[in-house]
Amino acid sequence: MDATYHVLCEEGYAGLTMRAIAAEAGTSKSLIHYHFDTKEELLLTFLERFLDRLDEWLVEIESETDDPEARLLAFVDRFVVQPADADRQAFWRAVLELRLQAAHQEGFREQLKANNDAIRSALASIIADGIEDGTFREVDPETTADLVLDALEGARTRQATLGPEEAPLTAREAVREHVLDDLVREE
Amino acid sequence: MDATYHVLCEEGYAGLTMRAIAAEAGTSKSLIHYHFDTKEELLLTFLERFLDRLDEWLVEIESETDDPEARLLAFVDRFVVQPADADRQAFWRAVLELRLQAAHQEGFREQLKANNDAIRSALASIIADGIEDGTFREVDPETTADLVLDALEGARTRQATLGPEEAPLTAREAVREHVLDDLVREE
Amino acid sequence: MDATYHVLCEEGYAGLTMRAIAAEAGTSKSLIHYHFDTKEELLLTFLERFLDRLDEWLVEIESETDDPEARLLAFVDRFVVQPADADRQAFWRAVLELRLQAAHQEGFREQLKANNDAIRSALASIIADGIEDGTFREVDPETTADLVLDALEGARTRQATLGPEEAPLTAREAVREHVLDDLVREE
Amino acid sequence: MDATYHVLCEEGYAGLTMRAIAAEAGTSKSLIHYHFDTKEELLLTFLERFLDRLDEWLVEIESETDDPEARLLAFVDRFVVQPADADRQAFWRAVLELRLQAAHQEGFREQLKANNDAIRSALASIIADGIEDGTFREVDPETTADLVLDALEGARTRQATLGPEEAPLTAREAVREHVLDDLVREE
DNA sequence: CATGAATGAGGGTTCATTCAT
DNA sequence: AATGAATGAACCCTCATTCAT
Numbered sequence A, B, C, D: 001m002d003a004t005y006h007v008l009c010e011e012g013y014a015g016l017t018m019r020a021i022a023a024e025a026g027t028s029k030s031l032i033h034y035h036f037d038t039k040e041e042l043l044l045t046f047l048e049r050f051l052d053r054l055d056e057w058l059v060e061i062e063s064e065t066d067d068p069e070a071r072l073l074a075f076v077d078r079f080v081v082q083p084a085d086a087d088r089q090a091f092w093r094a095v096l097e098l099r100l101q102a103a104h105q106e107g108f109r110e111q112l113k114a115n116n117d118a119i120r121s122a123l124a125s126i127i128a129d130g131i132e133d134g135t136f137r138e139v140d141p142e143t144t145a146d147l148v149l150d151a152l153e154g155a156r157t158r159q160a161t162l163g164p165e166e167a168p169l170t171a172r173e174a175v176r177e178h179v180l181d182d183l184v185r186e187e
Numbered sequence E: 001c002a003t004g005a006a007t008g009a010g011g012g013t014t015c016a017t018t019c020a021t
Numbered sequence F: 001a002a003t004g005a006a007t008g009a010a011c012c013c014t015c016a017t018t019c020a021t
Helices: A002-011 A018-025 A029-035 A039-064 A068-078 A086-102 A106-132 A141-162 A167-184 B002-011 B018-025 B029-035 B039-064 B068-078 B086-102 B106-132 B141-162 B167-184 C002-011 C018-025 C029-035 C039-064 C068-078 C086-102 C106-132 C141-162 C167-183 D002-011 D018-025 D029-035 D039-064 D068-078 D086-102 D106-132 D141-162 D167-183
Strands: none
Touching: A002 A018, A002 A039, A002 A086, A018 A029, A039 A068, A039 A086, A039 A106, A068 A106, A068 A141, A068 A167, A086 A106, A086 A141, A086 B086, A086 B141, A106 A141, A106 B141, A141 A167, A141 B086, A141 B106, A141 B141, A141 B167, A167 B141, A167 B167, B002 B018, B002 B039, B002 B086, B018 B029, B039 B068, B039 B086, B039 B106, B068 B106, B068 B167, B086 B106, B086 B141, B106 B141, B141 B167, C002 C018, C002 C039, C002 C086, C018 C029, C039 C068, C039 C086, C039 C106, C068 C106, C068 C167, C086 C106, C086 C141, C086 D086, C086 D141, C106 C141, C106 D141, C141 C167, C141 D086, C141 D106, C141 D141, C141 D167, C167 D141, C167 D167, D002 D018, D002 D039, D002 D086, D018 D029, D039 D068, D039 D086, D039 D106, D068 D106, D068 D167, D086 D106, D086 D141, D106 D141, D141 D167
16 A cells, blocks of 8 residues: 555556556565455555545544634645645645546545545535634535635646646635635624 | 547547547558657647637637626636536546646646646736726736636536536536625625 | 668668658658569669679779789778778678678579679689789689688678777788788798 | 577578567567566577577687697687588578677677677687797787688678578688698798 | 466557559 | 558557466
8 A cells, every 4th residue: 555655656647557566565466466356456445545544634623623714724724735745746646647547437436425525524514613603604615615625626736737836825825815704704 | 639539538548549549530550650650749739739729719708798707707617517518528537637647748738838827817817807997806816817717627627536517517606606706795 | 772872871771661761862652662662672773783883893903903912902902991981881781781681582692692703703813813923822712712701791790790990901901911921922 | 598599590680579589489478578678688688698608618619629720720610600500500690680780789789799809819819829839920819810700700691691501611711721821831 | 475477458659561642 | 753641560568467386
């Protein structure tokens, strides 16, 4: 799994061959096939593990603060890759490739969907909480959550395909200005 | 070129082999290599042609209306794929794959960057015009443009990887509510 | 024909493709096939023309001097490529490749054989003349001719495969010392 | 390796394809690529092994006799292919092609050069020994060695391109008469 | 649990040649 | 006389996968 991660970061999805993974792991291709019958299965397991970590990651937010505004910002920050963090950039890029390539395979879609739903409802409930306690004005929490997530995803894609390393950062600011400020304006 | 388009839509980037293109075009691989020395060259030409059409597409907007608000909405609509249009969905998906895979090749990056800049500044100038004539409140046009474009891109990605066909539509609504309404509120 | 010559020198036998010849000649492959049905035919014609020129070359020697010793040296010099003459080196190299590749094709062998016989008997008769007029001691003219020609050929091969540009020159000196001096010793 | 040898003899360098080697070896192309990453590497290894055997071959001479004259003749005999030995003829022919084609690749040149130097100095030291003990008259050992080797190489080339199967034999006689007899004349 | 050897399908590319104009 | 378009075979090489040990 670790080897898969590293190869994915360093070589991208195109370079994610069984040979490369085995070499990175310091074993043989055969051994990998002993544990995972097929490459698809390996990738499935890898994605599963990765998405699980993402979930755990989100839970931490709730223990950090109670303020809806702070929570929303903290949430956004999880998905913002710092310009200097080349490794994480490469990784997000690779995950995007992986998602794209794997999308028309049955097993993957379900996982991705489940994960996305989790993220989305986490954010939506933060917003709903904010509405309930009067911090935010009344909006549809899910629609707003989608907007925020889409914007962040789009920024990462822009970063991956065009290279402007600061894309996620400016996206963060834009979200703050146009979404967050908008939500708390009535205040 | 047409064959490339169709293969890309039907098989995705992974299935975009010379053999597949030739088969789709009803010719031989050799003939394709006669016209394009290398696969990269073919893809480059393909992307070029596609991006050119995108550019032309944007120009049309300016002739349709003078109202900044209407213009902005028209602009957004260009990048929203209707749920029913499966072909276009597949195509946008494929283009995204293409962009991702090709991003670390010199020639591609420049093209993609140039095209993205064109789109971005077109949208930014629509916003700037709106600010100037008092329709919109004072914001940074480029940051706002990035937000809108990122959100739309993210929605398409969500659609491509998860399958919610309505993603772009809801993104459109979210942009209308959180960005456009926000811009014209002072009115 | 000229184009064939140039391609052969610049690209070697491996690079002697119809495309390259056509490009060098500034025409199309099709036109070449119009004149020569097949590549083999073209090469056959080329070799023919080249060998003819070699023959003419040899005749000139007889008009230059009557002295057997001088004639023999003049003859040798025809087959010695100067270290500085990179073009001729490349050409001899290419001709050797051509001869080797073509050797198991019917037509070629006859031509090469005829040409080699001409060269050989020209040199042999120079030696025979020398024996007759008492300049040289009695040897078998043909065996001696073969030795000289083989040595020169071997030196060119050494030059072609190993790169010592002076190989033919030292071969020339060796022939002078061991063969020529030997022939005229009784003097 | 054996398969490479046989294909080289039977089909020549032009027919030395991965497919042919695999077929001859009774396996698949893939397997060959498993052992040798690239065709060049395979050929390099093949050449290496062949040249090594040549070297061992030379060493044997020294243990056969002490007489410089006999040694020199024994040495020459190593490079003389008997007219009847069609296999060896084909092989020498193929090696010559290989050397010619491969000459402009870095790795090959070094090997060829090293091997040639070894052969040359082996012969040169035989001659030098003969001079020292008074068997031979005083000549430059290296120049004479080059002459002998060039003559033998040229004879093999003649044999390969023209087919006179006795070429190396007559070359052997010519060397004996013009070089060896010349060396021992003072006796 | 672990490996090296082996495989077949398919990757992009190049070649001499042919065909229609 | 001359061309661009088209072809099929063959090129080297890579891949995920399997098999015997």
